[in-house]
Amino acid sequence: MTVDYKRLYNFTKNILLKIGCSAEHAALGADVLLSADLRGVDSHGVARLSGYVRLWEKNRINPRPNIRIVHETPSTAVVDGDAGLGLVVAPYAMKVAIEKAKIAGTGWVSVKNSNHYGIAGYHSMMALEHDMIGLSFTNASPLVSPTFSKERLLGTNPISVAIPAGKQPPFVADMATTTAANGKLEILQRKNENAPFGWVQDASGNPTQDSNGVKKGGALLPLGGDREHGSHKGYALGAIVDIFSAVLSGANYGPWVPPFVAFLKPDPNPVGEGLGHFMGAMRIDAFRPAEDFKSHMDNWISRFREAKPTDGNTRVLIPGDPERDLEQARIEDGIPLLQAVIDDLTKLGERFEVSL
């Protein structure tokens, strides 16, 4: 079934209003969530709405947070999200990074006491309109084993870097540091399908294709899948995200990160406050004139697009291309939703008396 963007946006905004968010936060939260659906990141859009409501019911989300800077220098800050929705805490933090970069050249913000922030790319892309490079990281539910372990100590900890170009569209990398985000596994669960090898290991640490394997005590795997295919580097990337987001800010890290997923409970002995994010903004003209940079970015992108494709592929893509192509189509044609997601939203609508 395909649902019109505006209809889904209004539904999401109205549900966020019902759980007590301000009009400003409900609109922003809906914008962040719907940006995922528009960009084809079906794992992180409205399919997650009932998850945020579940955390609110458990008093883990404060719908009226006092989000504030608690420590700063001219180019850095720590933001306390006051247990607000990550969907609104992260844009606040990115704005702080941008304002600092305007003055100091670069701005770096580590965030504590937040919650799940949706897609990393929404926040990094906020820098683009200011002729800045944007970086966005977050830690997440402990579902991932470090290389050589069967314990779950890390999240799928995404990295997004958005880089402006001139005539070309921007370069936007937005990716989990695991072979796949947990949300991708949830899509396979909804469809009753297996996962490819390299995504999941079972409770004993053996490779499995069971898309419910993590729920049965297994773990998601760092990018690469196993040591032979470079999982130690995915593990290192996920660890860097965790440390920048949480050890630097005072949020929970590693296995103490309060989970978004329903099958895990928060650790009763936290080592910090909430979960953490990290935002960065770098003014291009703090390095070289923006026009020079952008014309060379255009050249960089064109050269990579012209790369000779391998057999069976028609063209080489630039990070950000697949999502941009889908965004245009989905604004025009609507957003396709699986029946399981429609059922979930329908139940939510009935409960809060909001029509879909």
Ligand SMILES: NC(=O)c1ccc[n+]([C@@H]2O[C@H](COP(=O)([O-])OP(=O)(O)OC[C@H]3O[C@@H](n4cnc5c(N)ncnc54)[C@H](O)[C@@H]3O)[C@@H](O)[C@H]2O)c1
């Ligand atoms: N909030 C959280 O806790 C959390 C945790 C993990 C992931 N996420 C989000 O999940 C989403 C999905 O992550 P993922 O890693 O599963 O996605 P993915 O594996 O689909 O990778 C997406 C990235 O790869 C790029 N890409 C795709 N095909 C390409 C190609 N052929 N050539 C070049 N680039 C290409 C895309 O433009 C995008 O930047 C992201 O938006 C991420 O931010 C959020």
Ligand SMILES: O=C(O)C[C@H](O)C(=O)O
């Ligand atoms: O829910 C999480 O913490 C994980 C993240 O959203 C993911 O899809 O991997």
